[in-house]
Amino acid sequence: MTDDMYLEGTDGRRERLAMEFGGADAVQETLPLSRKRRPSLVDSACEHIRGSILSGAQWPGAQLPTAAEFAETLGVSRTVIREATARLAAEGLVEARQGKGLFVSETARYQAFQITRDEVASLEDVIQLLELRLCVETEMAALAAERRTEVDLMSMRHQLKILAAAAVGVEESVRADVDFHGAIALASKNTYYAKLIDFLGVRLVPPRSLYLRQGQTYAGATYKAVISEEHEAILDAIIRGDADGARTAARAHMSESLKRHRELHDLISADSAAR
Numbered sequence: 001m002t003d004d005m006y007l008e009g010t011d012g013r014r015e016r017l018a019m020e021f022g023g024a025d026a027v028q029e030t031l032p033l034s035r036k037r038r039p040s041l042v043d044s045a046c047e048h049i050r051g052s053i054l055s056g057a058q059w060p061g062a063q064l065p066t067a068a069e070f071a072e073t074l075g076v077s078r079t080v081i082r083e084a085t086a087r088l089a090a091e092g093l094v095e096a097r098q099g100k101g102l103f104v105s106e107t108a109r110y111q112a113f114q115i116t117r118d119e120v121a122s123l124e125d126v127i128q129l130l131e132l133r134l135c136v137e138t139e140m141a142a143l144a145a146e147r148r149t150e151v152d153l154m155s156m157r158h159q160l161k162i163l164a165a166a167a168v169g170v171e172e173s174v175r176a177d178v179d180f181h182g183a184i185a186l187a188s189k190n191t192y193y194a195k196l197i198d199f200l201g202v203r204l205v206p207p208r209s210l211y212l213r214q215g216q217t218y219a220g221a222t223y224k225a226v227i228s229e230e231h232e233a234i235l236d237a238i239i240r241g242d243a244d245g246a247r248t249a250a251r252a253h254m255s256e257s258l259k260r261h262r263e264l265h266d267l268i269s270a271d272s273a274a275r
Helices: 009-020 041-054 067-074 078-090 123-147 150-164 170-187 191-204 220-239 243-274
Strands: 094-097 101-104
Touching: 041 067, 041 078, 067 078, 078 094, 123 170, 123 191, 123 220, 123 243, 150 170, 150 220, 170 191, 170 220, 220 243
Parallel strands: none
Antiparallel strands: 094 101
């Protein structure tokens, strides 16, 4: 890979880094991710009430303060509180009992772990999720090396073959990358790895993840050159049944992804500070 594949200057370096983030390494358009969305009053009220429930300050079955009491405590309007509690009711955390008020749901503490789209609103959020994935993917790959079947290997090879195809489009590349990591998760024979990788993939690979801003183009060959060797190293270790090798290759792949994202974050931050 040579520097003449990219535009020169700050914008060029941003494009280069963005183009390197494909598939499971992808992020949304670079500029929006560099800025944390300011929480609304409803968001803040939700977090306050949700936090009191999940921390145990409000136990399942307990009656919550009235809208007026919440409004006074948080310094917001009753309308804000009503919107916040409606959102929490939709999540299954609270329930209204006619004539009695609002109560914590009996199953509130058993709610599924969630990361909403709004929570992945900045590049810092994406980096934190990638840090989580680094830990998950290393051990997942090691288990895959020990437990994979020929069918699993065929699936992994198939996805890398799609990625290597010269004519493959953006969407196909993204899907093949996601499916490659999904195939490793399935090869681990641990259903929770498969569920978690799918859960994180949806959040790290948004629909427009490979669109660059203001007419910048996607360079498929560049993307493939960045990740092809990393993916092949993981697959090679899994084929050989080398758990330690798979662990090392997966860690190297995720570490490089983190490095690229952090470099992009620093570049955007410096660019914003200079304006």
